[in-house]
Amino acid sequence: MAMAVFRREGRRLLPSIAARPIAAIRSPLASDQEEGLLGVRSISTQVVRNRMKSVKNIQKITKAMKMVAASKLRAVQGRAENSRGLWQPFTALLGDNPSIDVKKSVVVTLSSDKGLCGGINSTVVKVSRALYKLNAGPEKEVKFVIVGEKAKAIMFRDSKNDISLTVTELNKNPLNYAQVSVLADDILKNVEFDALRIVYNKFHSVVAFLPTVATVLSPEIIEKESEVGGKLGELDSYEIEGGETKGEILQNLAEFQFSCVMFNAVLENACSEMGARMSAMDSSSRNAGEMLDRLTLTYNRTRQASITTELIEIISGASALEAAK
């Protein structure tokens, strides 16, 4: 991430400058290295100037990335907010049962393909792992379906035996319902589940994204739960038109619900990714600016020190000549 790059740059910088300890050092490691290097050492101003040029370029790039993320966010935000209306009727009809206890859960983790977007991917992975712990046990199994390169890389490290599908390159074309529904179809056909838990970052505002879990139940579980009562028990009071049975309608509804919830989740995750990238790039540009200020001070100090050294040499040479006369 950009922050780590700057911290590394800072550490590399200090041994070579060494003229005086710079105030406000960020990492304690750097100050240890510095103790041995106190003392006057004149360093070429060329090195400092090169560093300043590269930091300025980095600052320009991160500013540009922030603008790009901001414009993409504007485009997706409207669609995400409108797509919330797709799953609201389902929740009104079937209720939301995040705490349902089922034998086979499948956790669908949504993440981004590209990096430099702050901590959103790691929060999603943390929530997925927590869900795994919650739902695992004797006779129960949890499988992962991972969307996005970043979560794949993180989950591969310790949960690779539980991954059943991974999907990448979803964001290559602008997101649309057709794409997400084909994906949902693939997941339905390849993975057996009693309950699907979709983990994504819900977009609340440009600086606030909360990891959320949306639960979609399979039609058999809905049948079972409707016998128990509660919200699902009222399903029988609805009239069914056409020649279909309740079981068929539940199956259609469950598939469509999954597709709608996935669509909304993918859009919200994309919004959160853009927002997180905006704030990450913003703080990178600010850090680059601060680093540039410190480098400028060092540059001036170095320059003045070398001028002073020259003057001293000239004057002492001249006074030696005079004394010799």
Place this chain on the structure above:
Amino acid sequence: MASSAAVPFWRTAGMTYITYSNICANLVRNCLKEPFKAEALSREKVHFSISKWAGGKPEKPILRSDTPGV
């Protein structure tokens, strides 16, 4: 009317409701007139790459795309 074992023809053919509704939507989009038709069809483009995993190892990824090789 229909017996309780009757399923719609598309379900016996192996499609899910999602595929069925997408095909219907495609038919509706194809009914539009020209400038709107191109816009609507551009909203149907699919591109992603999916790979199944078995025992901790990914198998060869399948690219599902309207524009393969791009």
